Amino acid sequence: MKWIKRGRIFDPAQHTLPNGCVQFAQSPQALVFDDFVRIYFSTRAVDRGNGKQLSHIAFVDMRKNLRDVIRVSDKTVIPLGKLGCFDEHGIFPMNVLRHDDVVYGYTCGWNRKVSVSVDTAIGLAISRDEGLTFQRIGDGPVLAASLHEPCLIGDGFVKVIGGRFHMWYIFGTGWRRYLADGPPERTYKIGHDESRDGISWTKEEGRQLIPDRLGAEESQALPTVIEIAGRYHLFFCYRQSFDFRRNSVRGYRIGHAWSDDLANWTRDDENPGLDVTPGDWDSDMLCYPHVFACDGRVCLLYNGNEFGRGGFGLAELET
């Protein structure tokens, strides 16, 4: 299997975004319609209180050629959470899927902390207007920290397989200060859980699904799963837990694993491999993959340099 890069397909700087957002189109996630594809992403506004950033969900509708932009959302897709709630300071990302005539949106909600920068948890919001707006099922999360997954539950990706909801997500294993005067940095791994209703989940409680390539300090994020010819393929991004923001060789790359039973996964990052392109928009970093099928093609949306500040691009599996 081989990815063919199609280049950057969305640059947020070329569009007016809702919620006063500028720059960043992170973690693209597709909802396929008959004649277009709605791609949700997280973009950023400045928090007027303290100059920090708030991630908001927006979307772009594209022709199925995934080249031509039809429109960008001009309204709030989902407001941020209430005071003190898990998603008060941002939603990034939101995974969408159709189920029972509605659209489920699994949000990764961010809330700022004092001793460490942030915690996250996974919420559920439902859209009854084909994904234009989403309403939470409650103020709190459907998946949060637990005995053996102590922090940073996020990046849920949900698929209904054989009548059961499967979620791949990440859980934090802990925070560590690598430099005496540096901020604490986090490490997270990919986990899996199942549910009958998409609301009440049974975790595997701390079982790391995908083996490390970089050792225990590998952080793995944004799992996304697709079935191709009877085999499940999981794409994700991974990096070192420290000095990963500006040091390209320690930054995010795309990983891959496959499974025939959804329980045991074999890591195989090279097949199909996706690498950086020197001099291009994704020369230093590859992150936040999202894989989906569209008119018989297997498409991979992903972010490039600076965690998606300049938007997202597309690769297609060679047929």
Place this chain on the structure above:
Amino acid sequence: MFRWRKLGKVFTPQEVGGRRWLKEFAQAPATLVFDDFVRVYFSGRPPADGNGQYVSYSGFVDLDRSDLFRVRRVSEQPILSLGGLGEFDEFGTYPVSIIRAGDEVRAYYGGWTRCESVPFNVAIGVAVSRDGGETFTRLGNGPVLSYSPDEPFVLSGPKIRRFNECWYLWYISGRKWKIVEGRAEPVYKIRMAASADGIRWDRANKDLIESRIEEDEAQASPDVFFANGKWHMFFCYRYSSDYRGKEKGYRIGYAASTNLTDWVRDDAKAGIDVSAEGWDAEMISYPHVFELDGKIYLAYLGDQVGRYGFGLAVLEGALE
């Protein structure tokens, strides 16, 4: 109405000395009865840090079984350290509820973290002791009961019980953060969950106790005790603002249930109120009912939510 005869304050943390974890506060008493003493777990605090912020630890005091006003020993160390960097219990382990389970003793506790937009958040942790309740080890670095769609923050005040081979946890869940004079104040309500093993919990997902004094009444310390064919819950409640003084501060309420999940509130029956003067003249809170040698006792906090310790009352008559 129950008739509680107040026995007075039994423990004053300021009198202990020599313990870094305990300068003041002895909050949320929870008992474990031994052959010749009663161990009362409580939560205390070292001095506030440079920013005026506290952490809280839990420890215990052993009271002589034949004379509960005789302190035999205060734990040298807290029963649990604080959690690690970024963990849910990094800034406090309070309150704690204790239960025997076979050869083990389990502690369920509120773990405190600090947040940017609101001062704190709380989730419930669990730890186990294999030395009879002297020291405890966490069963995991994360909480055993955390936030859910209907219980979005401040899961605290656990009270662990076992009835009919089933584990029950009564606790509080935050409903909203209310801005009062520029300060975020949590409003919380009493909830419950049930479990076969004390680890995986099924939540009732409802407020058990109707709010009485105002919609945003905060309720805490849902202490459940079985006697005479029904379950009795003593809890405390307060107004959502100006609650640090006498008028709107904590009082002790009461509810009863015949099935554990449906509760009828009847505060007039609680039978205990603030005193005209003394250590519990402004507020009374964090009730804990226990039985000892044929008598029913109520441990509770007085002014400033236990800053100066806890006291005891004894029931005259029956819990029925």
